[in-house]
Amino acid sequence: MELVSRMLSGDRNALARLISLAEEERPEVPDILESLKDHLGRGYLIGITGVPGGGKSTLVDRLTRIMRGKGHSVGIIAVDPSSPFSGGALLGDRLRMQQHCMDSEVFIRSMATRGAHGGLPGTVRSVAKLMDASGKDYIIIETAGVGQTELDIMKIADTILVVLTPEGGDSIQSLKAGLLEIADIFVVNKADRPGSEQMVQNLLSLVHSPTRYPWWQTPVLPVQAANDVGVEELWCQIEKHRAAKEEMGFLVSSRTDHRVQEFRERVQDELFSRICRHLDRSGRFAKYLKKVQAHETGPSKAAADLLNDNAFWDEWYREEREGRGG
């Protein structure tokens, strides 16, 4: 494909076009990604999650500056909730990122959350792969810490930063259970605000017992992203985590887990949407539906009957085969 070879030779417009195809979930995307298989896995994926307004985007901007200073190229994926109110936030992010927008070694893409279960859209994986294949050394994925997205990042990223602030509302008690487990590094941002020292201490007592991996002790770093304080130390810890993970052979195994998980999810999602489509057309489904409507059979009994009805599955099988011209 011409777009692919243009992207591989460094054409930013080609990368942007391919990303759009991935976002639109066009049917040719699996083949495009397959053709890029040999170019995947070189980029390192950093996930940043945490409370909205906690300073994630500011941090991404500062980290990007450090990475660029070291000569690394950077891809940034900002996942924002698709609420109409997020327009302002996106614009804010863009303005802050303007300096990097001029930089040909930085590629920024904002995406809306669209995941059916409030999680990260499946397309984030494809977009990250395209950035990786295009040669970005680091790919940063910023996810708004709402719903399921912050846990989904675990299935994609190599190093995960969880950003908290000492401000009211996100005290340790309200730390969502999952966040503690997924953090490779805790950032207590807005350390210029009161209560940050206490928060660091509280988090430290949580992460010290018991450690998730024998080879990694989750650090808790006070940072002032807006004032560029503590960001160098954060970068050092990211590099340290990466080195430890690689050395332990854990990078390879966690990426294998990610691939397996993605495969499973893609099959599940596709099966789910196909069966939903089938229900709308199925004569068997309609038959049991009528019984439920007429109060003749209860919903749970009708569901059990439908799923035990071989004719229902035969019908689906036929439809699937015909759908593929088989």
Ligand SMILES: Nc1nc2c(ncn2[C@@H]2O[C@H](COP(=O)(O)OP(=O)(O)O)[C@@H](O)[C@H]2O)c(=O)[nH]1
């Ligand atoms: N006081 C203080 N404010 C900060 C700091 N870092 C970021 N902010 C501010 O927090 C607000 C939200 O930042 P943003 O990066 O958009 O947060 P996000 O929603 O997590 O991406 C902005 O007004 C930032 O300027 C910090 O270290 N201290």
Ligand SMILES: [Mg+2]
């Ligand atoms: Mg943000």
